[in-house]
Amino acid sequence: MPPIVRNSIIPIGKGFGAINLFGILFVKPDMRLTPELINHERIHTAQMRELLYVPFYIIYVLEWICRLVQCRGNSQKAYYMISFEREAYAHGADLDYLKSRPHFAQWRKHPQKIHSNK
Numbered sequence: 001m002p003p004i005v006r007n008s009i010i011p012i013g014k015g016f017g018a019i020n021l022f023g024i025l026f027v028k029p030d031m032r033l034t035p036e037l038i039n040h041e042r043i044h045t046a047q048m049r050e051l052l053y054v055p056f057y058i059i060y061v062l063e064w065i066c067r068l069v070q071c072r073g074n075s076q077k078a079y080y081m082i083s084f085e086r087e088a089y090a091h092g093a094d095l096d097y098l099k100s101r102p103h104f105a106q107w108r109k110h111p112q113k114i115h116s117n118k
């Protein structure tokens, strides 16, 4: 279980319910935390650890910008196309996934199962 900080400030912006900052989960008061969501965030923590944290955020933002261009400004579509999110959405429901996750799995192929939750 990751450390969880319930608060009304982070993540900034009305449309966001939870954000993982260096392995700590910041969650809005009304956000429902499911085992799948927690697992999704734990997958991000595994990705971060492998990339030594700060490079994870740099690559994440750069890829998001590239995907935004690719998706002609559709930010939601761009978000789902980010490699880190593809992995986390493809395996979020598999609560045992992290036991056998290959290194740098965000850049490997995933089963076609994304967009199942947000």
Ligand SMILES: [Zn+2]
Residues within 6 Å of the ligand: 040, 044, 084, 085, 088
């Ligand atoms: Zn995510």
